[in-house]
Amino acid sequence: AQSVTQLGSHVSVSEGALVLLRCNYSSSVPPYLFWYVQYPNQGLQLLLKYTTGATLVKGINGFEAEFKKSETSFHLTKPSAHMSDAAEYFCAVSDQGYSTLTFGKGTMLLVSP
Amino acid sequence: NAGVMQNPRHLVRRRGQEARLRCSPMKGHSHVYWYRQLPEEGLKFMVYLQKENIIDESGMPKERFSAEFPKEGPSILRIQQVVRGDSAAYFCASSPLKPGGTNYGYTFGSGTRLTVV
Numbered sequence: 215a216q217s218v219t220q221l222g223s224h225v226s227v228s229e230g231a232l233v234l235l236r237c238n239y240s241s242s243v244p245p246y247l248f249w250y251v252q253y254p255n256q257g258l259q260l261l262l263k264y265t266t267g268a269t270l271v272k273g274i275n276g277f278e279a280e281f282k283k284s285e286t287s288f289h290l291t292k293p294s295a296h297m298s299d300a301a302e303y304f305c306a307v308s309d310q311g312y313s314t315l316t317f318g319k320g321t322m323l324l325v326s327p
Numbered sequence: 328n329a330g331v332m333q334n335p336r337h338l339v340r341r342r343g344q345e346a347r348l349r350c351s352p353m354k355g356h357s358h359v360y361w362y363r364q365l366p367e368e369g370l371k372f373m374v375y376l377q378k379e380n381i382i383d384e385s386g387m388p389k390e391r392f393s394a395e396f397p398k399e400g401p402s403i404l405r406i407q408q409v410v411r412g413d414s415a416a417y418f419c420a421s422s423p424l425k426p427g428g429t430n431y432g433y434t435f436g437s438g439t440r441l442t443v444v
Contacts, residue, residue, distance in 0.1 A: 218369075250435075257331075257418060257435040258370070304369055314360065314383065315433070317369035 216241045216307050220318035233292040235321050237305030247288040248306040300325045331421050331436035339442045346406040348439045352421030359402045364416040409443045416440045
């Protein structure tokens with residue numbers, strides 16, 4: 215069975231500071247990995263995904279994540295936080311060749327002026 | 328090209344009533360997934376459907392919940408005799424592709440927020 219652990223239910227940063235949201239996963243097979251963002255009362259929007267190839271993945275809004283197999287991690291980073299980045303972020307994993315996603319519990323990112 | 332459309336956005340039901348949640352996938356998408364988000368929890372998979380077929384319902388509660396994706400029309404998630412514990416946000420996602428492959432990915436709708444009073 216797969217699982218996803220997101221460390222920290224809430225992360226607070228100042229505007230302009232580095233954003234680091236942590237995600238560790240467990241999977242018995244090579245995984246596909248995803249980060250989604252959810253704004254209040256909205257659906258989930260895909261930020262980025264790793265399937266195969268380059269382990270550093272760039273996504274929308276300046277976010278990127280690095281797949282580290284040895285650490286079973288897929289942490290999300292952004293060099294400089296904007297106020298508009300305040301939202302909830304979900305990490306998810308799926309087996310290659312299978313359809314369903316297993317989500318972490320989410321991390322709420324708070325950005326202060 | 329409209330995204331995944333879910334309606335209603337908000338639904339209030341009294342205990343014991345039925346709730347019907349609708350999902351129209353993106354044009355050209357024939358794979359539909361339903362997820363439930365409980366407060367303080369991430370999304371949990373419920374069911375995966377293709378047109379006229381349930382492919383995987385391993386996440387569906389055994390009783391009171393059912394889902395369909397008919398040849399014509401939206402996918403429906405039906406909850407009979409709702410209880411307070413059914414209060415949650417229900418999200419639908421669609422995909423044009425079979426699972427697998429590097430281009431695989433979902434598009435999520437904005438969800439239906441069900442409140443049982």
